[in-house]
Amino acid sequence: MRYIFIAMKSSKRKTLLQPFLLSAKNRFFPKNKIPFRTLGVLIFSLAVCLVLYKVVVRVVTYFHSQNELGIILSLKIFQMAWITMFAMLVFSCMVSAVSTLFLSQDNEIIFAAPLAKSDIFFMRYVTTSIYTSWMMIVFSIPIFAAYGTVFKASILYWPLMLGAIISTAATATTFGMGFTVVLVNLFPAKRTKDIILYLSICFGIFIYIIFRLMRPEDLVNPDKYGHFIDYLSSLATPASPYIPAAWASNLLSYYLMDREIDILITALLVVTPLTLFFLGEWAMERWFLSGFTKSQESFGGYRSFFSRGKYKRSSLQWTFLKESKLFLRDSAEWSQLFMIAALVIVYLYNFKVLPVERSMFEEEYVTNLISFLNIGLTGFVVASLAARFVYPSIGAEGGSFYIIMSSPLSTAKYILHKYLFYVIPFTVLALILLVVSNRLLNIEGPMWWISVITGLIITWTVLAMALGFGAIYADFKAENRAAALGGIGAILFLFTAIAFEMAIIFLGGSPVYRVMRGWLRNGVMSAQDLLTLTGWILASVAISLFLALFFIRTGIRKLEASGS
Amino acid sequence: MDELNNTESNTSAGQNNTDDVLVIDSLTKKFGKFTAVDNISLEVKQGEIFGFLGPNGAGKTTTIKMIAGLLQPDNGKIFINNRSLVSEPQKCKQDTGYIPDRPYLFEKLTGFEFLQFIASLYNLEPETFSRNTAHYLKLFDLEDWQHHLIESYSHGMRQKLIISSIFMLEPPLIVVDEPMVGLDPKSARIVKELFKSHALRGTAIFLSTHSLEIAEELCDRIGIILNGSLRALGNLKDLQLAARLEHSDLEEIFLELTGAYELQDIINALRSG
Secondary structure, three states: OHHHHHHHHHHHHHHHHHHHHHHHHHHHHHOOOOHHHHHHHHHHHHHHHHHHHHHHHHHHHHHHHHHHHHHHHHHHHHHHHHHHHHHHHHHHHHHHHHHHHOOOOOOHHHHHHOOOOHHHHHHHHHHHHHHHHHHHHHHHHHHHHHHHHEEEEEEEOOHHHHHHHHHHHHHHHHHHHHHHHHHHHHHOOOHHHHHHHHHHHHHHHHHHHOOOOOOOOHOHHHHHHHHHHHHHHOOOOOOOOOOHHHHHHHHHHHHHHHHHHHHHHHHHHHHHHHHHHHHHHHHHHHHHHHHOOOHOOOOOOOOOOOOOOOOOOOHHHHHHHHHHHHOOHHHHHHHHHHHHHHHHHHHHHHOOOOOOOOOOOHHHHHHHHHHHHHHHHHHHHHHHHHHHHHHHOOOOHHHHHHOOOOOOOOOOOHHHHHHHHHHHHHHHHHHHHHHHHHHHHHOOOOHHHHHHHHHHHEEEEEEEHHHHHHHHHOOOOOOOHHHHHHHHHHHHHHHHHHHHHHHHHHHHHHHHHHHHHHHHHHOOOEEEEEEEEHHHHHHHHHHHHHHHHHHHHHHHHHHHHHHH | OHHHHHHHOOOOOOOOOOOOOHHHOOOOEOOOEEEEEEEEEEEEEEOOEEEOOOOOOOHHHHHHHHHOOOOOOOOEEEEEOOEEOOOOHHHHHHHEEOOOOOOOHHHHHHHHHHHHHHHHOOOOHHHHHHHHEEEEEHHHHHHHHHHHHHHHHHHHHOOOOOHHHHHHOOOOOOEEOOOOOOOOOOHHHHHHHHHHHHHOOOOEEEEEEOOOHHHHOOOOOEEEEEEEEEEEEEEEEHHHHHOOOOOHHHHHHHHHHHHOOOOHHHHHHHHOO
């Protein structure tokens, strides 16, 4: 009887996983073949893993070649990598778990079916864990493998490493799932999702700023090693025994250093995820229904807004209002502003701590060169942010896009309105990055103007390209704006934008060098140099206009052809 | 039946009757090898309610999306108020109000903000906006909810908001896909009365529905589409003749014309089972 019950349970669990497995199969292997796209993704991922592996091998080898402190430092970074991976997995699993457990669209079908809550927990656990941790696992393997190579580890290291990665990931996801079930019982699902999102963003900003303020560039400067002695002596101690991620790190560190396996830690790594899973199942039985009930009551219908503004007949004004309201009322969107603020602070801090005085060339030449290259760097930041905010802005209209397409507002005007909406904040951002970094580098004269003018040309063109690509590859079914980032269109946009920026910088190298050489030596610019510089700027404007119009027009044609 | 089709659809493009608000001429749409809409021709006059019926997957929504300017036809032409949808899309869209079957809206706007947005897209006069929004919000019991986010609205409330947004515009042509989905009986009654009163004032209404009751009650003429082709077109009497089912109601005619006459055998089998 007991065996029949177990067999029925396992067959139900198999059935529950079918939609996930079949969707994955249909997506990656339609008609039981390996399509070109899947093959491309596989080769690309393998290439990224290989590059990651090579880079980490080089960095760790560098540390090893220094002295004893280098080895300690490399192991400390090893430990930090484990803890960061663990923390990121816990946060991302919790954000996903709120969605998959409480807000998923198939919930009504699943929960109405005669299924035990433990079976539902199992299914959601497996799918959420795979969704949230596959990328982390795939890309952490080359990093930890590189340590094995540099430390010349024996063959046992590889199964130990794989087991430790899987166990740490499983611990993080079981903890995240169980904790989410309890949290949603205390707060409504949507509120919980927001809270976890803010916490994870704060955590990301914290890690980012701490890492930057540590000035890692000094670690490769042997002159400054003396300053780190005290710091490193504190690093030499093993990580806290209470953090599961530290167990994996300690287990592998001991093995790398002494070729010994700590049985207690190994046992902890095996038992913890299993224990947490059963605790999660228990929490599900105990609290799930009340949390799910709350999640359905939490639509905030009781809140009213000040929308009593006077109606004016301006589609431009209303597109602005619509875009800004949708952005500011979506916590997943506006909370990204904190991330951008942290990015800007760290970006500008980089210029403040730039060791230009150590350069073998004259300081003025170096600062002007940096200011020139900063145009490209600013362009890169603008392109990344445009990929996150501007590129998905057309697809983000979702099912409501029919409203725009069936209205008398032409597609071209709609795109122009969108462009004008985004061009203001992006121009301000680019100006802050360019003007403040020029100020920190003490840049004045022609270089200041060159950097600001070219920076703005690049910014405005990149925005147009983002909208163009966004229109060509609009995904009206994407769950949110961030989801669109993984698509082929976003990657193509980034490649094209960066190639365009590099072309502008590359073409400008010689004319800018000539003008600046004359200016720095004699304080004058020759007519011929000025002419070449003007020629470069005009050519940049022409290329920018061509690209902007080309992508926007292609996007408009694509939108009009496909409708909604 | 084919004769009926031919006589009804012989209006050639460019020589439209001035009463015709909507003229569809030889409209065809293919998705790959599948022909969703196959050479459909019809016209809808000023003040006329035209019912567009057909079984699931017959091509109703595809046709409607082409009229609303959301899909490009592979062949054929659409004229709205004697203007070609291809050459003057903005002017045609200005004259058309489209109510879809699924109420996708901007979730993070309030109902009132949504109405303002739609009005600005169609360049509606401020006086008309104030008068009509107050009227329709009250009519559909949405007054108390107008300053709440749309994400907190029920399916029926969303549908009522979309319907309000289109009636507010007072367009000469209203294209509706399944108008009563999700509406409570009171709202459904109001919508029916609105269709009738707007038609009386000259609005042309192109209405796709599964509800034969609604079609029978509201529509002046009916087109039945099957596998992408127009199977029959005319008023109830014309359809009775076409189906050779005089004195029958629309349900029997529909089942006969759409080839579902074997339904009676199924019903008998189910009853005996």
